Amino acid sequence: MKLLLLRCPVCQSGLQPEDEDIVFLCRDCHTPIFLSEQGVETAEVFYAKPQGNTAGQWLPFWLFEGRVRITTRETQGGVKAAESESEAMWSEPRRLFVPAWDCPLPQARQIGMEMIEKQVVVTAVNRPQNAEMKAAVLTPDDARKLLDFIILTIEAERMDWLTDISFSLEAPPPTLWAIAM
Numbered sequence: 001m002k003l004l005l006l007r008c009p010v011c012q013s014g015l016q017p018e019d020e021d022i023v024f025l026c027r028d029c030h031t032p033i034f035l036s037e038q039g040v041e042t043a044e045v046f047y048a049k050p051q052g053n054t055a056g057q058w059l060p061f062w063l064f065e066g067r068v069r070i071t072t073r074e075t076q077g078g079v080k081a082a083e084s085e086s087e088a089m090w091s092e093p094r095r096l097f098v099p100a101w102d103c104p105l106p107q108a109r110q111i112g113m114e115m116i117e118k119q120v121v122v123t124a125v126n127r128p129q130n131a132e133m134k135a136a137v138l139t140p141d142d143a144r145k146l147l148d149f150i151i152l153t154i155e156a157e158r159m160d161w162l163t164d165i166s167f168s169l170e171a172p173p174p175t176l177w178a179i180a181m
């Protein structure tokens, strides 16, 4: 058995990621580190403090920026207002946030849904000194699957008893954000 000693590419400190970690911070220099089967490299993480948030904790989100195209949307209720809401929401590119830290699925779904509905505005700032971001445990592929689930939840919560939906996403690969919450 070969044990791989992981060192921070920036400060050379030993790294101790948890089992599920995909992107985590070096404990010494706080550089975001991306862990893959090939080893470690520095990760690109954008830091943002949305307006009105008095930063408690930096939490990781995958952000997809693109179009959700609904191809089928069938309901039992046939409520026109709900249908129009859905059409209006997906009529243009949206910021689609997917919580990336280790949190229970219902919570991830709820937080993602609220941030997408609010279309939280994020503006990248310089990496704050000693910002502690929770580790990201989702790969972009995992995030994409969770996003489908979040979009489904948004549509299912409208007032018209959704029975069937299909949609596609047109978006470039997501970026990773540390958002102060």
Ligand SMILES: [Zn+2]
Pocket (backbone or CB within 6 Å): 008, 009, 010, 011, 012, 013, 026, 027, 028, 029, 030, 031
């Ligand atoms: Zn380091």
